[in-house]
Amino acid sequence: MADSVEPASDTAETEVAAPKPEKQKSLARIQAVPWLIVILLIAATVWLFWRAFIFQEEGDPVGSAMLAFEKQNSLTVFSSRFEVTAESTNTTSLGPINLAESRQAAIIPVTIEYRVNLASVGRDRIAWDADTETMDITLPTLKISTPNLDEARKKVYTEGVWVSRGASENLSRENSLQAEEKAAAFAKNPEVLALARQAAKDAIRQNLTIPLQVAGYDDITVNVRFDGEKVQE
Structure with missing residues (x-):
């Protein structure tokens, strides 16, 4: 098988x-x-x-105010634009003999800005009353910028029989220095400073009141003053 x-x-x-x-x-x-x-x-x-x-830092309005200041850092609160008049003379001499004399007058537009250094506003400058929902803020002294001369828009009037290029440059330079000094002095005028301080107070008050109201402080009052000013009653 x-x-x-x-x-x-x-x-x-x-x-x-x-x-x-x-x-x-x-x-x-x-x-x-x-x-x-x-x-x-x-x-x-x-x-x-x-x-x-x-x-929102609930329960800490001072912290909220400091946070707002930190974001803004340096705040320009007021800008003043005005004109300054300056006048200079230049004499061209050869020994004891004056050969020519020239005079130049200038009208120069100037801009000056007033700023508040918010970065320096710490808790020691902010007082909070929870019962009345009132915040008192003390600002540091306003900082005044260096005068910004608008040389391109200045008006110049020159007098003299013969004005050399060098004399013209000297007159222009002297007028600019003179205009800067006058502008810096005008910037410290009490009336102008009062306007700048009021503008700063209004700006700080507005910038803080609205965010704090959004955070729940409906009836908040913000009082602002500068160093050396009396506390509002």
């Missing part, structure tokens, strides 16, 4: 090695890294937006 032979199978079975668990975990971690970075960036953006536009 012949031995029976089983027919060969038409479909060959192929064995595929399953990936190792360690490699699967490493691949998953690599694929998760970009998503983790995206999530962290979104969280950071949301936090920054909340801190800048929504966050």
Whole structure:
């Protein structure tokens, strides 16, 4: 009796090695890294937006005022524009003999700015009365900028039979120095300073009242004064 032979199978079975668990975990971690970075960036953006536009230091109006001052740093509260007249003479000599004399008058527009250094306003300059919702702020002395001479718009009137180029330059330079000194003196005029101080008080009062009202202090009163001024009764 012949031995029976089983027919060969038409479909060959192929064995595929399953990936190792360690490699699967490493691949998953690599694929998760970009998503983790995206999530962290979104969280950071949301936090920054909340801190800048929504966050309010509840119960600490002094802290809120200091934060507002910190953002503004140096605040220009008043700008004065006026004209200054200057006049100079120049003599051209040869030994003891005066050869020519010239005179120049100039009308020069000047701009001066008055600023408050809000960065120096700390807690020691802010008093808060929770019962009456009143905030008293003491500002440092106004800073006056260097006079800005608008030389391009100045009007010049020159007199003299003969005015050399050098004489004209000397006259112009002397008039500019003279105009700067006069402008600096005018900037300290009591009436101008009073206008600048009042503008500063109004600006600080407005810049603080509205944010604090939004924070929940509906009936807040902000009193502003400068160093050396008496406290308002």
